Each structure stands twice: as C-alpha cells, then as structure tokens.
Amino acid sequence: MKPDAERAASDRRGSARAALAAAGLWIALVAGASAGDRALIDFIGYSDDARYFAFEEFGIQDGSGFAYSSVYVVDLATDSWVLGSPVKVQAEDEAEPLWQVRAEAIEQARGFIDDFGLHTPVEIAALTGDGVAAGDGKSLEFGTPPIVGRAVSDSYGLRLSTFETTAATACVEYFGAAPLGFELTLSQGTDRLVHRDASLPRSRGCPSDYRIYAVLMPFGAATLSNAVAIISVYPGGFEGPDRRFLAVPLGF
Known part of the structure; x- marks a missing residue:
C-alpha cells in the first residue's frame, strides 16, 4: 500500500475508533443518567x-456499591x-451494611456533638420530599411553625437560581459542561x-443542578434568626448525577 493510502486508511480507522468511543461514552451517560448515588x-x-448545626449525609456509593x-x-x-x-466513613466492601457505617460515623463525630453541645432538636418549617412531583425545586413558600x-x-x-461559574475541579474536561453555582434569595x-456562589470549592465537584429541599429551625424558635x-x-x-446536600444559614 502506498504511504498516502496507508495514512488514509489509518485515519479512517482512527476516526472509526473515536466514533465508537464517543458512542460508548454517550450510551454510558444515558444509561447512568438515573443511576447516580442519591444521598x-x-x-x-x-x-x-443555635450557632452550630449538624447533619448526616448517607447512602450507597455508585460504582463500588459501598455504604x-x-x-x-x-x-x-x-x-x-x-x-x-466533615467526618466521613465508608465501608470497605459491599457486605458492610449501611446501618453499621452510619453508627460508626456518629460515634466518630461524638466529640463534635458533645463539644459543641449539639443537643437542640430540629424543627422542620418546610420540606420538599423526594416523592413530591410538582414544582422544579427552585421556589418554596413557608411560614413559622405554629403553636x-x-x-x-x-x-x-425562597427563590433559587443557577448560573455557570468556575470550579477547582476540571468540570469541562470531565463532564463536557461548565459547573453551575447557585443564588438563594429570601423574601418577606x-x-x-442570602447566598451567591463565586468559584466553587473542590468539595462541591461539578454540579449540574440544585433544588431547595427544606427549611429548618431550632426547636421552639419563633423567628428565622438561626434558620437553615x-x-x-x-x-x-461515576454513573450519572449524584445528590448531596448543602446547609445555608438564612438568619446570620
């Protein structure tokens, strides 16, 4: 085969391999779109x-299946x-149950719980559960819980809006899209x-969306001074968009 013909054949093979790789990536992304890790x-x-607030985020990791x-x-x-x-605990294999991993994490965080006196219960002023079908998660109307x-x-x-921003993670290279930040506005x-992102920290990863999940207050509170x-x-x-949580103070 002549050199020019060899180069042309090599180019065609390279293009075919690239097309197959792209198709494989697209199929993986589509198949995993609903298979992410929903904490x-x-x-x-x-x-x-009421200055300090603590929460636990837990689940089964996508890819590994570890709690x-x-x-x-x-x-x-x-x-x-x-x-x-945060205090983070992860199972070493799939046989270790979620309840055991959660118990270990709380035990490891016991020093924080005791040192900061994290003993005041949470009152849920508003909650958009995962089974709520209506709405896009970008707005929430609520009031102070009654006696x-x-x-x-x-x-x-509450109103939430998103916008493209920059991040410590190479989001465009990894996911083909700029990361989103969010802005949160409280109205009365x-x-x-109450919040607007600048460049995102590495801990945030590469977000593609945000939703309002809940508004919390300390037990017995009558105002939003310490609401979250x-x-x-x-x-x-690894297998599609994951779900994690952020706590945003509303009163400070």
Whole structure:
C-alpha cells in the first residue's frame, strides 16, 4: 500500500475508533443518567446557642456499591464547616451494611456533638420530599411553625437560581459542561440575598443542578434568626448525577 493510502486508511480507522468511543461514552451517560448515588439526609441538631448545626449525609456509593456516611458540623455565623468536619466513613466492601457505617460515623463525630453541645432538636418549617412531583425545586413558600391551635405565622419565600461559574475541579474536561453555582434569595415583602456562589470549592465537584429541599429551625424558635435552608446539589458522578446536600444559614 502506498504511504498516502496507508495514512488514509489509518485515519479512517482512527476516526472509526473515536466514533465508537464517543458512542460508548454517550450510551454510558444515558444509561447512568438515573443511576447516580442519591444521598439521604438526617438532621442531628443545633447547639444550645443555635450557632452550630449538624447533619448526616448517607447512602450507597455508585460504582463500588459501598455504604457511606458523612457528618457535617456547620458554623452558621461564618457559613463554614468547623475544623475537622466533615467526618466521613465508608465501608470497605459491599457486605458492610449501611446501618453499621452510619453508627460508626456518629460515634466518630461524638466529640463534635458533645463539644459543641449539639443537643437542640430540629424543627422542620418546610420540606420538599423526594416523592413530591410538582414544582422544579427552585421556589418554596413557608411560614413559622405554629403553636398548637394556632395558624402558621409570617410568610416567607425562597427563590433559587443557577448560573455557570468556575470550579477547582476540571468540570469541562470531565463532564463536557461548565459547573453551575447557585443564588438563594429570601423574601418577606422585600428580597434579601442570602447566598451567591463565586468559584466553587473542590468539595462541591461539578454540579449540574440544585433544588431547595427544606427549611429548618431550632426547636421552639419563633423567628428565622438561626434558620437553615437545606439545598440538594447534583454533582457529576461515576454513573450519572449524584445528590448531596448543602446547609445555608438564612438568619446570620
């Protein structure tokens, strides 16, 4: 075969291989679009002064099938994790049950729970459960939970919007799309911006969407001074978009 013909044949083979690889990647992404790791959440509580808030994020990891649990302790005054948080535990094989991994994570976080006095229960002011079909998760209307025999007081609205931003992770190279940040606005007559992302930290990964999940308050609270919005975030995962959680202080 002449050199030019050899090069042409080589180019055709290379193009065919690239097309097959692209098709395989597309099939994997489509097949995994609903097969990501959807974490669940458990609310641990507030500190006695309501400055600190803790929650557990847990589930079964996509790809490996290993159980995991992460305990986050958030300083609501600085909108940041406390030093040493999150506490992360992951099973070493599929035989280790989720309940056991969760128990180990809580035990490892016991020092934080005791040191920060995370003993005040959480009151759920509003919750959009995973089985709720209506809405896009970008808005939520709620009020202050009532005392027995009284109607809900006050009236608030949360609005979430997303936008392209930059991240510490190479999202375009990994997932072919820029990562999304989010903005959260609280309204009661007038709008107040409570959060807007800049460049995303590496811990956020490469999000493709966000949804409002819940609004929480310390037990017995009458205002939003120490309230927290729980936001579902969907970073790219091994088998499709995963679901993780963020806690955003509404009052500080």
